Amino acid sequence: MTAYLRALAAEWTKFRTMRGWVAAVMVAAGLIVGLGLLPGLGGSCGKNGPGSECVLPVGPGGEEVTDSFTFVHQPLAGDGSVTVRLTGLTGRLPGTDSGGPRPGLVPWAKAGLIVRAATTPGAAYAAVMMTGANGVRLQYDFTHDVAGKPGSVSAEAPRWLRLTRAGDTVTAAESTDGVAWTTVGSARLTGLPSTVEAGLFVTSPQYAEEVDDGLGAGAMGGPSHATGVFDRLALAGGWQGDAWKTDVIGAAGGPGGDPGGGAGAPGGAPSGPSGPGTVAAAPDLTTGAERAGDTLRLTGSGDIAPAVPGAAGIGVTISSTLVGTFAGLIVVVVLGAVFVTAEYRRGLIRTTFAASPHRVRLLVAKATVVGGVTFVAGLVAAAVVVTLGQDVLRGNGVYLHPASTATEVRVVAGTAALLAVAAVLALALGTLLRRGVTAVTTAVVVIVMPYLLAMTVLPTPAGEWVLRVSPAAAFALQQASPAYPQVANLYIPANGYYPLAPWAGLAVLAGWAAVALMAAAALLRKRDA
Template identity: 65%
Template structure:
């Protein structure tokens, strides 16, 4: 143990006395902080006078939510059930002709029944619905989604829906004929008041489409609208409501689909229309967790760490030349003479460069995440709040990303020995996959590369969860990655372990 400590002390002395390595380490902090704090992305939050401040409603679990929909409701007290038949769904996107015969309904457009604690945005709720492309669903309290039958709705094939309340428990069911019912799911809404709002709803999220032109990528889209046609509406078995009231919850003139700071056309008009015994609800928006990204609202704290990419390049270079410089100058023989255990030397070098990069990344990421959010908000950009645990994981994850990437560079340097060759290989292995996934590759190809390459570890910086029931592009450019944070870290660690193992084998077999 003492021999390793002596070797570790010697390697640390080398590192801190070589000016180029120290300058490179300081530069890593500089570029990460500079990219995070420089004026860049702009938004409209708070930039258009009083009333232009941006905020999102908060759901029962403390998460930010989107809560905009058309609602035909009445106040109902006690246990009981509400039933309706969805006889049809049609949809349009902004700019489409409403009289167009074959509209495409957005896959996550929703029309169905809902029970809410109140009409206030962010209120606890349970709903059963027919969607544009995902069949019948039960959703409750924004983050929960339960699948029912996969069939959609047409005028020829309507769908019956039912919600039943018993205390704070709500059960959703569906039927093809109104007689034989199948349970979709059950939700317990803690604290549900005795009197709730119950009725029909319709809403349709923003459409987003990923675009790629040459080396550039982006997104286009806009608000969409759905019209759900309902009949056989009945509230019974203990419900005591009276008149039905139409409302458009959460809708206001301004940004599309209520998106804070979003630019683009206004959402299509919403409302309720009675046609004979049927009710038509036209709605736009969503009832779901709020997400960041091209198809969502604002950005996450990941946006503050855009400089990590450049910092990673510097970390890899420092890690690589920390070993190749000794081979180039012939000093490695002196090192091995002073510390005959070659594996001990390799382990000490990995510990030093990994430790230095971890501390460097920790300081840079902590400063950037804290102050970068202030810069973005000062520029009018909506930044989603993140739990303290998530912020800590993003900061520590960035430090770990730089540390292990530098160790991978060290392993490649010890394996290849030549500085230019080793640096080029390290950049190609670690940096190029990330660059390709961000700018050139699309869809499954980009996601595959971010699963198998060391760039998978950028998932450590993901600050916003993905929700299958929320329409969004979820692209790496928006801070979403195909692997869970620690799974991405495991991929990078595996690459580093293989590189170090190969270097250890070659160091024992080859002359210095």
């Protein structure tokens, strides 16, 4: 240990007395801070006077949510159930440059039954629904999703849905004939009031489509709409009257009245199979409800889900403050390589080996110094830019999703670890190759180029593969928003979503560095200086 500490002290003295190396560390940190604080992204939040502030509702778990849908409802006092038959689910997607909206249904379009603590956005809820391409689901309190039977729905193959409330527990069931029922699951909504709002709903998330123009991946899209056709509505339990109300929850101005312009929903009807009802044509119906006999047609747009950044979401995360990491990475990779190749170029390596004959110990000491210095510099730079960069983004009118303290700490420490381990990998490559230009070029190609290719050139599947197996996998440490399988979005690297979990990404980079260090140690033992 004493010999290692002496070698470590010697390498640290060598590093701090070389002004170019010290300057390189400062430049790397400066790039991270400078690029992160430069005015870049812009938005309209708070830029158009009072009322233009961007505020998302908050769900029962404290998370930001999207809560927008067409709702036909009435109060349910105490326990009770609601049953309905869904005979159709169709949709409209944003139009292309050559025309208006086109037929199509997004995979997570939703039509079904819902029980809510209130009509205010963000209220606790449980819903059973038919989706565009994911079958029947039970979803509750925005983040919970339970799968039912797969399939689609049509007049020839309708699907029956039922929600039953018993105290704080809401149970979802489904049926293909209204006779034989299958339980999808149950949700316990703590603190559910004695009187809730319950009924039918329809919504359809933002449509987003990845576009590859040959120079990288982009996205296009816009709001989508879904229309559900219901009949055979049946109620049991503590329903208060037969007056149904139509609200477009989350619409401008908030819920209230009948924003969709729809008529009242039908009252209770007996259960049992029957032919589909007739719905009057309403081609101009954007959102809302209309009635034809005992059949109700609802059209809605939006989602009931956690709010996420990305092509189908809103805003950005703290990761956007770290745009300078890539530039800083290039500098520390060059530094890591020349920290050893400079001694070969100047012929000083023989002196170094004479002073520290145990070559593996010397290599470990060099790795400790270059990794430690870059980690500290990266930690300070990332902490500064994540802290101050949030104010810059908000000042530019950009909506910034709040991050927990744990997420901020992980992103800051992870960025520092990414830089440090990359510098150690570059050091190992420099030890293997010994020539400065060759080592620097190889280090840049191995460490830096995969990230650049994955983010700007390669199609998404190839880019994600690269970000699983290359050192660039460690950029997953900067992901600050979870990817929800039940939330429609483009979860691609270009939008800040990586194919590996954060620490798994660091493990890939660490694996590369460990293999390179072991190879460098083996060669150091065998060859001459």
